[in-house]
Amino acid sequence: MIVPALEMRNIVKTFPGVRALSGVDLMVQRGSIHAVVGENGAGKSTLMKILSGMYQPSSGDILIDGAPVTLASPAVAAHFGIAMVHQELNLAPDLSVAENVFLGRTPRRGPFVDRKALRTGAKDVLGTIGARLNVDALVGGLTVSQQQLVEIAKAYAAGPRIIVLDEPTSSLSEHESTALFDVLRRMRAQGTAVIYISHRLREVLAIADEVTVLRDGALAGARPREGLTSEEMIHLMVGRKVTDLFPKQAATIGEPLLEIEALSDGRRVQDVSLTVRAGEIVGMTGLVGAGRTEVARAIVGLGPRTAGTIRVRGHNVAPRNPAEAQRAGIVYVPEDRKRDGILPTLCVRENITLPILTSLSRLGWVRGGAERAEAQGQSRRLGISPSDPERRVSLLSGGNQQKAVIARWLASRPAVLILDEPTRGVDVGAKAEIHAIIGDLVSQGLGVLMISSELPEVMAVSDRVYVMHEGRIAPPLERHELDERRIMALATGEAVT
Amino acid sequence: MSVAPLSPPRHSTRSMLATAGSLALPLAVVAVLLLGVSTSSNFLTVSNLLNVLTSMSIIGVIVVAMTFVLITGGLADLSVPATVGMGAILTLALQPMLGTVGAFSAGVLAAGGAGLLNGVLVGYARINAIIVTLATGTVILGVAQWVVGGVIVYGADPTSGNLLKGRVGGVPTIVLIFASVVILGHLLLSHTVWGRWSRATGDSLSAATAAAVPVKLVSAGAFVLTGIAGGISGGLLALTLQNARPGIGQGYEFSAITAVVVGGVSILGGQGSVLRAVGGLIFIQLLTNVMTLTGVRTPVQGLALGLLIIAAVALDLAVRKRGGA
Numbered sequence: 001m002i003v004p005a006l007e008m009r010n011i012v013k014t015f016p017g018v019r020a021l022s023g024v025d026l027m028v029q030r031g032s033i034h035a036v037v038g039e040n041g042a043g044k045s046t047l048m049k050i051l052s053g054m055y056q057p058s059s060g061d062i063l064i065d066g067a068p069v070t071l072a073s074p075a076v077a078a079h080f081g082i083a084m085v086h087q088e089l090n091l092a093p094d095l096s097v098a099e100n101v102f103l104g105r106t107p108r109r110g111p112f113v114d115r116k117a118l119r120t121g122a123k124d125v126l127g128t129i130g131a132r133l134n135v136d137a138l139v140g141g142l143t144v145s146q147q148q149l150v151e152i153a154k155a156y157a158a159g160p161r162i163i164v165l166d167e168p169t170s171s172l173s174e175h176e177s178t179a180l181f182d183v184l185r186r187m188r189a190q191g192t193a194v195i196y197i198s199h200r201l202r203e204v205l206a207i208a209d210e211v212t213v214l215r216d217g218a219l220a221g222a223r224p225r226e227g228l229t230s231e232e233m234i235h236l237m238v239g240r241k242v243t244d245l246f247p248k249q250a251a252t253i254g255e256p257l258l259e260i261e262a263l264s265d266g267r268r269v270q271d272v273s274l275t276v277r278a279g280e281i282v283g284m285t286g287l288v289g290a291g292r293t294e295v296a297r298a299i300v301g302l303g304p305r306t307a308g309t310i311r312v313r314g315h316n317v318a319p320r321n322p323a324e325a326q327r328a329g330i331v332y333v334p335e336d337r338k339r340d341g342i343l344p345t346l347c348v349r350e351n352i353t354l355p356i357l358t359s360l361s362r363l364g365w366v367r368g369g370a371e372r373a374e375a376q377g378q379s380r381r382l383g384i385s386p387s388d389p390e391r392r393v394s395l396l397s398g399g400n401q402q403k404a405v406i407a408r409w410l411a412s413r414p415a416v417l418i419l420d421e422p423t424r425g426v427d428v429g430a431k432a433e434i435h436a437i438i439g440d441l442v443s444q445g446l447g448v449l450m451i452s453s454e455l456p457e458v459m460a461v462s463d464r465v466y467v468m469h470e471g472r473i474a475p476p477l478e479r480h481e482l483d484e485r486r487i488m489a490l491a492t493g494e495a496v497t
Numbered sequence: 498m499s500v501a502p503l504s505p506p507r508h509s510t511r512s513m514l515a516t517a518g519s520l521a522l523p524l525a526v527v528a529v530l531l532l533g534v535s536t537s538s539n540f541l542t543v544s545n546l547l548n549v550l551t552s553m554s555i556i557g558v559i560v561v562a563m564t565f566v567l568i569t570g571g572l573a574d575l576s577v578p579a580t581v582g583m584g585a586i587l588t589l590a591l592q593p594m595l596g597t598v599g600a601f602s603a604g605v606l607a608a609g610g611a612g613l614l615n616g617v618l619v620g621y622a623r624i625n626a627i628i629v630t631l632a633t634g635t636v637i638l639g640v641a642q643w644v645v646g647g648v649i650v651y652g653a654d655p656t657s658g659n660l661l662k663g664r665v666g667g668v669p670t671i672v673l674i675f676a677s678v679v680i681l682g683h684l685l686l687s688h689t690v691w692g693r694w695s696r697a698t699g700d701s702l703s704a705a706t707a708a709a710v711p712v713k714l715v716s717a718g719a720f721v722l723t724g725i726a727g728g729i730s731g732g733l734l735a736l737t738l739q740n741a742r743p744g745i746g747q748g749y750e751f752s753a754i755t756a757v758v759v760g761g762v763s764i765l766g767g768q769g770s771v772l773r774a775v776g777g778l779i780f781i782q783l784l785t786n787v788m789t790l791t792g793v794r795t796p797v798q799g800l801a802l803g804l805l806i807i808a809a810v811a812l813d814l815a816v817r818k819r820g821g822a
Binding site for chain 1 (some may be wrong): 690
């Protein structure tokens with residue numbers, strides 16, 4: 001029997017309060033390409049962080065070439081021949097291709113860099129993986145796909161037995177991806193075990209020899225590529241039962257409040273149209289990088305907008321910044337609460353009243369009584385706990401911080417509320433409360449556009465769902481049409497009829 | 498999948514450090530007072546204390562404005578010596594044509610205009626404030642000198658300084674002017690929309706932007722304030738001394754930044770108050786006075802102040818880090 005290059009057995013990883021992986025197995029053969037697929041949050045990156053020594057498993061075994069190992073740190077993992085190519089590139093833009101390929105392992109003659117060995121070494125590596133690049137070119141001047149090749153060459157130059165590529169094609173065009181696949185096939189031919197993380201099912205079917213599917217932190221299935229279809233993969237990815245965690249409240253749906261037509265941001269978002277009506281919760285989902293957040297930011301003027309029209313209650317608007325969007329009746333609760341949401345050293349009251357402070361003041365002088373009343377009212381309305389509005393917002397739990405950010409925007413009495421991952425990183429109880437708040441708001445006639453990566457949440461809460469894939473949006477699915485497989489098919493670009 | 502650790506925020510450590518931080522300054526002032534009383538018989542006299550107050554008043558106007566620069570996260574305004582010089586030179590140079598009040602106002606306006614230039618470059622063009630103000634400082638001073646065509650300007654009307662040297666109810670006029678600036682600055686920061694926007698901008702630029710705060714305007718405004726303050730300070734200085742050299746405001750940026758930072762205003766923005774910054778100024782002025790009275794030599798005084806800045810910044814960063822803010 002052939003000993004696999006890598007075997008991970010029954011890997012469990014728990015974080016305080018969260019079980020990220022519950023008994024995952026992964027077996028990768030030498031000289032093969034092994035794809036690991038799964039929804040956002042299925043546990044792919046946690047598993048890979050364990051493999052690269054960044055995380056320690058809570059339990060489980062890792063065997064390399066049949067021998068059990070402990071990957072105590074990234075350095076130890078590298079010593080065992082494990083190389084990672086991350087989604088974000090880690091290159092020095094002002095150094096040449098050759099210098100980047102041997103970054104940290106520059107060949108030397110005495111105390112000096114051996115430039116000759118550096119250049120020939122880099123040429124060898126690039127030749128082996130079939131990448132046609134000038135070794136003297138500065139990395140900063142290369143295209144993203146060329147930089148990706150440098151990153152791969154850098155990983156490959158260390159002579160790894162196992163190389164992990166995390167979503168390597170997410171920033172590449174189809175043509176560039178094809179070139180990358182040639183590189184992967186060459187590495188396979190050299191006997192390297194290649195682990196390929198992706199959510200593009202078509203690519204997985206095109207290149208992988210074996211496929212492991214993760215779902216909710218557990219193994220959903222491991223199959224050879226032979227005979228596997230994308231329908232089966234989608235089924236494995238989303239096969240969970242939808243529990244009624246999020247009770248849906250009935251609301252009367254009225255006139256369109258927000259109409260977006262042919263919106264583009266000149267980068268990722270292309271030709272996006274959508275409508276949000278009064279009393280309606282519209283879900284927007286897609287995989288990471290599909291362009292959902294970019295759409296929201298373009299609408300409220302936080303991001304660029306190169307084409308398209310925005311109508312609020314039938315009137316054309318073109319907000320250039322959040323203040324103008326707010327006046328037009330559109331407000332946005334950003335995805336990254338810590339960075340773009342809360343003002344950490346300000347208190348709850350100051351966080352809530354910030355966008356409407358002018359209306360609570362006279363000639364620039366803040367009317368203390370009016371401000372306190374507004375803050376207290378919004379805080380009570382959303383059940384922010386602890387109820388003391390003078391408390392510093394950074395001392396609240398994640399869920400209550402999120403409520404404070406939502407409260408901030410309700411105070412301006414908007415027509416449409418855009419929520420970007422409103423329940424990310426909050427506990428289950430707070431999640432239910434936030435869903436109840438959203439339900440309340442639409443029953444009062446607001447329109448809500450909710451961006452979320454969590455399919456169960458999107459399906460339970462939304463009246464209609466838009467799915468984005470690579471900057472484009474699909475026609476909405478009505479509530480009775482909602483089906484996880486259908487959404488995943490749209491999100492991965494594998495549209496099923 | 499959420500992997501956010503669910504451990505509660507560390508209230509105790511943070512509030513202890515915060516309490517220590519807020520009590521440190523008053524205690525330090527008391528300590529330096531006691532030190533002064535016990536080491537010098539001249540310290541606790543009306544004339545000495547009035548002397549300290551008068552000498553802190555002119556720099557104090559800048560301290561109030563500099564507080565806004567640090568609070569909005571604008572780092573520091575290093576062009577202060579130039580705006581002080583501009584205010585001083587214009588006040589005396591234009592006095593024969595515009596009269597004392599007119600010339601003083603012209604100096605303040607011109608310095609405010611220089612501040613506006615800084616503000617646009619920092620707030621709107623988003624160039625690093627240190628680089629911008631270092632560069633504009635040289636330009637501003639050059640323009641001021643070129644306009645008056647000389648190196649040193651003398652007062653044309655010696656009586657114009659008398660008002661500033663006079664006293665109202667035993668308190669020197671210049672101290673009263675400083676006190677009014679402090680009160681105005683304090684009210685602006687703690688009770689107005691502008692003040693709230695300033696703190697929000699310094700606390701988190703991206704969150705303030707998303708929360709509809711006009712962050713560019715607010716960042717730029719802080720530099721207009723330091724420009725105006727530099728002009729006022731320079732004008733007062735020139736009228737008091739009855740002469741103005743281009744280098745008249747040399748070192749004022751350092752003294753003002755020291756006071757603001759020692760007063761516990763965060764160099765990272767968002768936190769602090771005008772009154773705390775003034776507290777920092779009082780502490781430094783008293784300390785310098787005690788050192789002078791007890792015969793500590795000037796280089797040693799500089800050493801002490803430098804160490805003080807480092808200690809204050811280190812404390813600020815430590816408090817921020819523990820708070821996870």
